Amino acid sequence: MSETVIHVENLTCRFGDFVAVDHVSFQVQRGEIVGYLGPNGSGKTTTIRMLLGLLRPSEGYASVFGFDVYRQAEAVRARSGYMSQKFALYNDLTVWENLAFYGGVYGVHQRQQLEEVLEIVGLQEHRRSLVNSLSTGWRQRLALAIALVHRPQLLFLDEPTSGVDPLARRAFWDLIYRLAEAGVTILVTTHYMDEAEYCQRVGMMRQGKLMAMDTPSALKAHVLPGPVWEVFLQPLEVGLEHLRQVEGVLRVGLSGDHLRVLTRPEIGASDLETGLRHAPLKLQGIQRSEPTLEDVFLTLAGKEEEDR
């Protein structure tokens, strides 16, 4: 049984002539982990600020737990936690002191409730550590603890694991999955494709528009017009120029020691090989590649440009 937690319809925000968020619509169900992926300046944070009632929508409508985000902002904020990437922790206070301070801001004074949060994020043993002695991974957990201190049922995470060790990142995401299983709804904004892969559904934002929102697997299966290939050859620039001319090739990009090529569905490795036969280069190999969310993003961005 699903229960809609976030409902957004034609949400728009203009700053003068600039459209920061442009007629965005989506829904998020209870317990879902949804990623909101896009580069800096694409409208992610503006959307979150509207959802938290900090910014008035110029047009459209949004509700959280059935409350109008602007007119009933207090009710929304009482039920939502926000972990910002640039969260201000007090470096010269201990973990516990930080938690108690922010708990107080939310009116949470019971020791038991603070203990509970500390346990959820696994910081019990560091309670007396000064924040400036903690690794980035532990600080991120403390920021999460603070966002959870008033037991919110909806959590906004802004690039939660940037710069964290992959091992620590996976541990952090395990926490997030556990919260979601307990019924907490999670919206993660990020510009890292790596991070978006962890979400159950991903919305892709660019220049204020929500280009698509679906599961990572569905995005890869439905958005990409055909397969992705890794083509190993030398020299790379010569390959880049020639592959662009080959019939059925839709996009070619440089990727370290090889080229990444998106083609129409009917194209096979042998077609690419034939297309390169007369090019002055040394072909070393062609293999099918797993599509990435970046492939999806670039394809959607390309469509947007064409439509203009």
Added chain:
Amino acid sequence: MSDYLLEVEHLSKRFGETAAVEDLSLRVRPGEIYGLVGPDGAGKTTTMRLVVAALRPDRGQIRVAGVDMQRAPEQGRRWIGYLSQRFSLYEDLTVLENIRFFAEVRGLSAQEWRSRSLEILRFVDLERFQDRLAGQLSGGMKQKLGLAIALVTRPRLLLLDEPTTGVDPVTRQDFWQLLIQLVHAASEPVAILISTPYMDEASRCHRIGFMRAGRLIAEGTPSELRARLNGRMLEVRGSPLSDLRAWLQQVEGVEEVHSFGDRLHVRVRQGYTQAVLDRLQQHPSPSPSIRILSARPVTPVLEDAFMAFASNQPVESEP
């Protein structure tokens, strides 16, 4: 002159009790983009600061274009362009004024800097914006201006500390295109050492070194590193994911399971792939509540490789 533009041998640097860099050796050739890949605190930035001789190593040697950086740091630095992570532009100066400022700091004469600046602005495609205030540039344009400034002295070794963080993927493609043009310049191929905590950035480098706790834990081309796990990564779908995950962790031959959005990624021990796949396919419902919808081998991604190297389960190195 040596075949390498950068040679680092047995480099170590401690800060008090912490080994920031520990016995690190690496070499970068002209025409090569080498990625130093690891989390914050792994020692990437310290390595770069040692290379530019902003810090003195406790042990080890660094040569830039054959110049010993401890004996002749000034001479070595002439070959280096450095775009640091916390690089700050003067927001109230124009694009051209920023370049001029940094060119003069680096000792370029008035005659030299102007023609060189325009040439570089053309290269990074900012020529049209030369009179715009740096503070009014987009993130991607600022990055390009940072690169232009690092290039003004015609360096042969370019050090880039997390250059494309937060940039639109479309712009990032352009930025990388510029880097590739630089390293392939026929007349004076450049060597690039780039640091990043992100695997999607790392996968674009020619060669990468995984760094963790000051040490280089693995080195190779992205394809080589991924290939060390070939056939050992499975993607499993089913429901409920959390129960399925807990169950999978008990299956013989399974090394690690992690959630990945709407699916699980499973790393199996060498030689167990078929056994694990058979087991999953023959028993699609290992308990009344768990259902396995699909299981298939997938191409390992770099993050899988990093995890395998980092989790103390040594990956068999290639012969």
